[in-house]
Amino acid sequence: MTSEQNVSERFIAHYEAQKGALPAAGLGWLGALRGRALAGFTATGLPTPRSEEWKYTSLAPLARLPFVPATAAKNGLTAAALPWLLPGPSAAHRLVFVNGRLRQDLSAPGALPRGVGLTSLAAALADEPELLAGRLGSLGTLAEEPMLALNTAMMADGFVLRLGRECRLEHPLELLFVALSKGEPVAYHPRGFILAEAGSRGSVVEQHIGRGGAPYLANMASEILIGEGAELRHFKLIAEADQGFHISTAHVEVAARGRYESFVLTQGGRLARNEIRVRLDGPGAACALDGAYLGSARQHIDNTTFIDHAKGHTTSDEVYKGVLDGYARGVFQGRILVRPDAQKTDGRQTCRTLLLSEGAEIDAKPQLEIYADDVKCSHGAAAGALDEEALFYLRSRGIPEEASRHMLVEAFLAEVVERITEEPVREAFRGVLARALARKVGGTGA
């Protein structure tokens, strides 16, 4: 038996032990969904590099860890110690999740506009299951996505955001996910659900961090439904602790004239995989998937995206830029599918990586599958070292070597960070990057 099989059985045992205690155990449709999900996960087990989707990211390091299911952490954190990203007036709606479960005592949802609903997943399942019935678990393929299936079987809590027709959420919703892992490594499976009805608009900022010093697995899944003409901006900072594993699968469906914008900044965690799968499902539907990452030591950072141009006149734009130092490894898989009827599709994809050391490595795999003939699609992937000419130029003006390196790395990433459309978020992410650079990237580049 491989170690992946071992850990798969451990997760299945978690489910058997927990299922009675999972929220809304009495809901028939939910029980059936969890059952299908568990069957899917049992059939495949944890993903291995043998599957195309996981070719460059091995979960073998996970398999050696004796995970236990995370239980509700009632204390161990104070509100004052939480590293919120958004300042003053933008900090209107805040929720804190510890080991995947909402901590009301640390949260401040604030006053929400009429027509906007925000609640924990557990509360939504108890109080308004009709909102989620037929929608929760509707995106994705449980038989083919083991981590999504595992999340669906095990999801204990998370958030549900509903933007009613034509509603505007003026300030971003800020979600802080904290892993609290002391002693035995914990695994938890938070779930996000966003329903943006026709003409609505809002933004969500997610931040993932870890405390406690022990390894943990945060296996998140999100479903995002964007109605006609609706617009959702989704910003995410993965700043997990050094021993943290972060795996996330987001499924997004965008109706006609709707728009989804995503920006993922990854800087922390032993292994982080962020997968986004978008279906552009009506004319005028658009998405922008952007990301920046900064890896050092032996970090592994995987950004996997799939954009399905299911209908004509749809647009996608994608820019990922990363900086890798030490023995860090990056993965970018960007698949774009243009279906036969999706004429007048416009798809652009760029992936650029800066390798600061001999030991750093990137696997970049752009993948365009075009079955329509009247489309505009482009992709480019490039990796290189820091520009020595530019470095000398800065130093010749008196700027010390380490500061010069940081300036050039920041400049490299600035191009993509500038694409963040929400000003306070852009400022916050800039600050995060500058601090991460100072901490992680050495002056010699070794």
Added chain:
Amino acid sequence: MEAMLHIRNLRVEVGGKPILKGLDLAIGAGELHAIMGPNGSGKSTLAYVLAGREGYEVTEGSVSYKGRDLLAMSPEERAGEGLFLAFQYPVEIPGVSSTNFLKTALNAVRKYRGESELDAMQFLKLVRQKTKALGITDEMLKRAVNVGFSGGEKKRNEVLQMAVLEPSLAVLDETDSGLDIDALRIVADGVNALRSPARATLVITHYQRLLSHIVPDRVHVLAHGRIVRTGGKELALELEAKGYAEFVEAA
């Protein structure tokens, strides 16, 4: 008294190939020297070696600057000590605004010299004074360093950096190349404005025309890696008239 810059028997190889073959040069405070020479004579190598660029191997000789061993210093130390190289080909740095670059450089140099760093307001005031004379607009300062700049704009930007950093020894490497006559005058005015009894300047050029605007105290001819002739400002005119043929053949 020791000259500000004293180069003795400097021998430099690039990729194992000898470029400078025993170069001697001394420049005192308050002086402006010009080095002229044909292409491939080692002019740019000299500039880069003085600024501390990697890839230039000094196999023999010494360079003393203000009484210290220049070759033992890092590029940023040299800048802190007041050495400035105006690049022949200023480097484009996408993503770094000219303002941010200038401010970071100035404060790094001030810090090195034990002076207080300037805040944004003080810095802006200083830069406004300098940009006006050089015809550099606020819009140029907002752009990324040298990105999308014309040849002339790049050279003016070099002179702006020099004016802001106030070097003791300025080395100008082919600063006149690619300039039209108006830009040449602006650049020359910028260089002349900085001349003082405490400062020294080394102008490296292929052509005489810049030296009509920046009048040198001494002119040296560099050929095949050595100074082969030294004279007054009239030597530049002679070279303009006769060309470098005699020096190219002589070696």
